[in-house]
Every structure is written in C-alpha cells, then in structure tokens.
Amino acid sequence: MLTHGINTYPMINPLHWGYNATVEHLASETGTVSLPLKDGKDHVDFSQFVSEYVPALGDGAQFQLDPRLFTGFLQTLYLSSADYSKTHPVFYGREIVQFDDGVCTADWVRNDWVRKYKLNEVTCNFDKGAFDADERKTHPEGWPRLQPRTRYMSESEKEDNMNDERPIVIIMHGLAGGSHEPIVRSLATYISQIDGGKFQVVVLNTRGCARSKITTPALFTGLHTGDLEKFALREKARFPKRNLYAMGLSFGAVMLANYLGRVGDKTPLKAALCLSGAWDMVLSSEKLQHDFWTRNLFSKNLTQFLVRFAKVNMGELEVPEGTTPETPPTVENPVFYTFTQSNMKKALQMRNVIEFDDVFIAPCLGFSSGIEYYKEASPLNLIDNISIPLIALNSKDDPVFGGIAIPQQFLNKNGNVLLCESDLGGHVAYLQSDGESWASKAIAQFFSEFDKNVL
Template identity: 55%
Template sequence: MSEVSKWPAINPFHWGYNGTVSHIVGENGSLKLSLKDSKDQVELDTFVNKYVPLLKNGAHFKLSPYLFTGILQTLYLNAADFSKKFPVFYGREIVKFSDNGVCTADWVMNSWKNEYKFNQKTTSFDTGKFGDDEKATHPEGWPRLQPRTRYMTEDELKEIKKVDLPLVVICHGLAGGSHEPIIRSLAENLSRNGKFQVVVLNTRGCARSKITTKNLFTAYHTMDIREFLQREKQKYPDRKLYAIGCSFGATMLVNYLGEEGDKSPLSAAVTLCNPWDLLLSAIRMTEDWWSKNLFSKNIAQFLTRTVQVNMGELGVPDGSVPDHPPTVENPSYYNFTHENLMKAKHFKSSLEFDELYTAPSLGFSSAMEYYKAASSINRVDKIKVPTLIINSRDDPVVGPDQPYSIVEKNPRVLYCRTDLGGHLAYLDNDNNSWATRAISEFLSKFDELIV
C-alpha cells in the first residue's frame, strides 16, 4: 500500500458548481476584535458572519458550470488565455536586503491606466508610449518584463513612498509572480476603490527577477517578508499593513507569522490554498494519478527554469565542496552544478527538485525531512495576528485533508473551508475569481471597522 493511500484522493467525478463556505472554529471561540468608534468588541467569526457576506458560515457561491471539478478549475486557470483579464499596471522596484540579495516589488499603478490609453479596436492598452517608457527605465542586463509592467523612475519611486494608504502585500505561489492571473485579480480587486495601496512581493528569482546571492527561496525563506514589512512600517508607523499569501506564498507567510508572533506589524493576514502539510502535498503530487499527471511536472519545470536562468549566480563548478556545513540559517548551494541542472530538466515532480537541490542546501538528508520541518502546520499555533484562511476540499494540489484540529486551538485564526474551487481558481461564468472578491471584501471591512 502506498503512503498516499492513507489519505483520500481527490475524486475527479465529485462535481458541482454551487459552492458552500463552512467555518471551522474551536470550542473556545475566536479572537475578540475592537470596533472603531465603539467600546464594543466582536469575535472574528461573528465579524465575518455579520460584515462579510461572501464568507459567512453557510454562504453559497456559484462557479462556472463548465468547470465543475477542482481539477478542471485548476487546469483552466493555468491553461486558458487570461491576457485581457485583470489589466493591472505595475511599477517595479528592486528591493535590496541586508544579505545583499534582492527581490522585486511590483506596485499597482492605477494612474497609468489614464496615461497609457485603452485601444477599443484591439481591446488592449496601446503599447507605443508604454514601450518607450519601459526601454527608458529598464536596467541593463535584466530580463524583459511581463505586459503592463515596467521599472519606475526615481521620481515615481519617491511618489510611491509618499502614499500613506493602508498597504496590502501579496505573496505569490511557487515560481509565480505578479503576472499570474489570480494575483492580478487580487491586485485589481483590492486597488479598485482606492482604499489600499497594493504591492506584489516577487520572491527572489521569480517574475523575471534576478538572484544576486547564493540564497534561493525555500519554505523557510521568511526574511524578505520580514524586512520588507519592517521597511514599510518605518515609513508610516501609524498606517495598517496587511498581507495575503497564495499557495506556497501562504506557506511562507504562515511560517513568518508563526516565527514573528506578536512582533509582526501586520494588522491582519489572509491565506488562500495553503499546502499546510508539505509532506502530504508532495506525496499527493507524486502518487495521486490526477495530480501527478496534470500538475506535478509543470511545477518541477518552473523551478528548474528558475535555476537555469540564474545559474550565473547560483552555479558552482562540478565537484565543488561547500565552504561551510549547510543549515537553514546558513544554506550552501554547492549542489547547483551544470551536471545537476541537466538532471533537473527531466524531473517530473517538485519532490525530485527538492531532493536534489533544496534539502541538501539546507542540511536535510531528504526532501521528506525538509517537508516535515518546513510545513506551516508546525507554526500555525503561534500566530498572533488575526488571520483568515481559505482552502477548498477539491484542491488537487493540497488535497481534502486540512489541519482542522490544530487550527481550532488558535482563536486568532478563522478557517473558511469551501467544498469547491480547486487550487487558487474559484472561477465563475465570467472567469472572475470568487476567492479574490471575498478576500478583498474581508480586508476592506476589516480596515473600515476594526481598530
């Protein structure tokens, strides 16, 4: 009997398009929140039930009847053409960290929609002026960016730093970035009403960013989130900060929240489709027929391409030995050789990638050992920030089993379980995401009503 058979597999014949939200709350209730302009307090669960109709316990939502399983939802999100949906403009900033590494922050620039005019004939924004501005601001030697994204000028960066609206930081999924449809949908929903400043923090090496140190991101890689939030809090100490983590970005965010405890400057956080138990997800992606054949290889090749395009920094001569014993705090990337890269190009799962690269670089004996240690389920009990969790039971990447018993013990966490939605999808008839609307509604009401 294979190890994955201990858990129920996703059933591709379990179908529907009328979804339901269920709250998972512990016997001690949930965190009490203080309302603005009132001495009253309201529990997190009650707050959502009263002020966030999309997410209240028992709420129903409709998805596309053509995408009637989580597998179809996830496949369509990753395969369909969303180029004309969610036309968000981003201004890119290169963010430098204390270890001399960099990532990129893509700030939502709604004002650019007026500057770069919409062409009714082509149903897209004119690229002429935008292309000129993109060339003028693009740093030498850096990869070409995704549509509607360019680097900002020094003056534009100064203007961004003057904005003191509540800030929402979005953390994307594995080897993804600001260009992903679901991330653009989130950014568009959150920035539409002008209540929030929104930024996507692209992980090192992702979204056509460069890697400038030997430090590649892992589930343990929480230092960039920490430093970026600290930087933003220092600029405007009194404004609220929020964070959203999607998929692997949710794992990193929860690990950060658990490590940081009550020191985090965040007022609230949201996770969407977090693979809570990385070990369980890895087994599912390698042994469950549907997950293995439809999704696993694509993820492995995304990771391999991230390594390939950054071999100039990561790569070391074949046969080299580490200059120090690898640990989580002090990783060593001696295994990023050209020989190993050739092997990785044939990988069919992220487990193979982590077995060759990630686990050894952190000092773990195997990918399974790394997954056990790095899973965010280990740290959810230490979260001190009000946190909304959304996971679907028909998610082909995460699977139907969720950490209810552990979540129930932390009153600061509200688990919204849905029966439908797939992985990061939740697509309706118009290819809009119910989940991104729900998250936007939650943060909008939280910022409006909670101290």
C-alpha cells in the first residue's frame, strides 16, 4: 500500500524560483549500502561515494541554471519547445530486437559514424547523400521512416556492434518518446563520450515508439518491464564479465525502478539512475489532473502523444466493436481488447493522461480504473526489493510529476536507494546558460566513476 497525506507543492511556489540550485542527499536513517572499492581501498557508503567521487551530485553540491529559466515550468517548457535540431547530433544504428511476444527497437550510439559521414559538429552538416544511400540499403520493408541521423544497421554492422566488449549503459526514454528526444540525445552524447568513449550506449525504445512498429497486440505499461529484463540478460550473456548499467527518465524511470524492484538480485545491472521519475503515480496523476498549469501546459500534450501513438498503431491493435476478452485480463496475462474505433473517437477529445488509461490501458490489465493501475504501478511498492545502488534524481520544482519523490519511510526500507533531491531543475531539464543540461553531465560522471572505482 502506498503512503497517503504526502503534501503536494502549490502551483506556483516562489521558494522554488531562482537559478542557484542545491543538491540534498536523502537516504535510509541507518545509512546507505557499503560499496567495495578497487585497488584495495576501503569500503565506502554509497552516499559518501557519490559526494567524494561525483561532486556534482554530492550532498550540498551547488550548480547554476539559466537565470532566464528561473522556474521549473520555464525550464521544462523551454526543453520541450526550443529548437534543439542542431545540438547533440547523435548517430544511431537501429536494431529490431525480437522477443517471444513481439519486438522493440534498440538505437545504438554510433560515434564511429561521425567520421564515416563527415559530421561537422559546428554546423551539424554531414554527408547526407552517403547516409541516405546506406539507409535505403538497410531499411526493412514496411517500417516507418526514421528520425534524422538514425538508420537500421546492416548485418555486418550489427555483428561488429555485438562484438563490442565495453560496459553498456541502457537508456529508457520518457512516455511516448524515444532516442530522438533532445534530452535523450544529450544524455547519449555525454555518456558515450566520457573518458574517451569507455561506454557502449543504447536507447531501448518501448514498443511502437520512436517510429517503430508494433508487430503483436502487446504494449508497454508501467508494469511490463520484460523487454528491459530480457535485453539486459541478452547483453550480459554476450560478455559476462563486462558491467551493465541503466538509467531511465520520466516514465522510463518508472519502468526501470519497477524492473529493479521486480527482479531483485537477479538483475545483471551493477548500478542505475532514475531521473525525474514518478515514485507515487497516484499523487503524480493528481497533479497532472488538478494543477491548473500542469494540466494545461503538460498533461494535454502528453495525452496527445498517447493518442497519436495509439492511432498510428491501430493496424495491429484494432479489434472489432464489441470485442470482449475470452479470459479475464490480468497484469500477467493482459488482453488489449479496448482498441476500437469508437474508443479512438473518444480519444480525440481526451485532455488528460488518466482519461487515456481509464479507457485503453487499465481494463486490459484487469483494473477498474486508471487510479487502480497507478496504485499498482507505483515504484514505491517495490522499493524494498531493489538490490543494486540506485540514484533517484528528482527536483522539487518538477511541474509535471510534482515535487514528490521518496518519503522517508520508504527510504528506510532500502540502503541501496539514494535520493539526490535538487530544489531547482524542472522535469528532466536542468538547463544551464549555455543550453546544456547539468543533469546529463552529472549522470555521465556518476556512471564513469562508479565503473572506474567500484568492484
């Protein structure tokens, strides 16, 4: 059961205006887990490790954001509306990942293509003719056109990619997003380039997202983390001695946290980070529904993304009017029987995410409403079973999910979880005056230092 009575922050809170931000560590009252260090060094508590080795995320660390974006609303709006077409021009090589119940896509960062296609990192121009020619050779028939600088890999390129023994960082994107999102490209750039390119970085696109296709009537939800589980096990099996890490942002953080809580010590991941994740989805839903600014500035857009996602995948998802499931739907055996044309007509009038989940998602999982689904899908339910060091990076001025992170009573259940709570930053934004994300650089530093120093 989730805790109740956690105060939400008011719509406009002058205490969370400004650009001089501070990080505060919140963890179990008995301390965080002890980490064994390399080179015969003593063990160190997880919180102390972060403060000493990753000073950007240290307890009491300070950083500056863009003074013009002095609230979480402005930070988040700018990230979602500004022109980022010429920033972080990442090349991705796409792989279709086949599972027993369908497919998802994995976009691998290909920094070697920077030279191959002669990218000018100032103008972002590259040899588009050569790239397009290779894209035509590799594009599978019937699949959608991809985002800029993203193409399917040839069989030889996939083979080379699979022979890469570097440690991996898996990125889980936000709701209805994908590898093309500006913040994802920023994270992919910083993580893939740190320490001369020590990490292999891949964005795992959820089913049907990032201009991919759904090939079976099986969707992603906050409770379905099997794709991440199977993908991580596959990568670990290729080179068992290498380290695997993962990070999720926004809804991807929800999926990552639920995965970690569900599989416990069976995860092959060594450490993880959740950025701007909703830990209590019921309270976050209340903010999306009832906060005037959040409802009108963000919830409507998120809902439109979901409706568009459903619409473009109706070829595979659509069922005849009046369809009823042969067996009662459950989380373990979902039945996606709600994707009818009449429901799609209703969807065109939807303005809040919970309306979409009430009609399309909750019934398919056996829940009576979106709220019941959110209760079950909140990562707080499983926090005590997370078995690896996990940073939760949340901002108190997050205008989408609210300044609600992890209550103390839940932190007390698990010393593996360290909440790094900033007073400013917005929702996955943390934009500085140079347009770069403070969070992207700090997160890349965390994975680098953890891989270098922890056994």
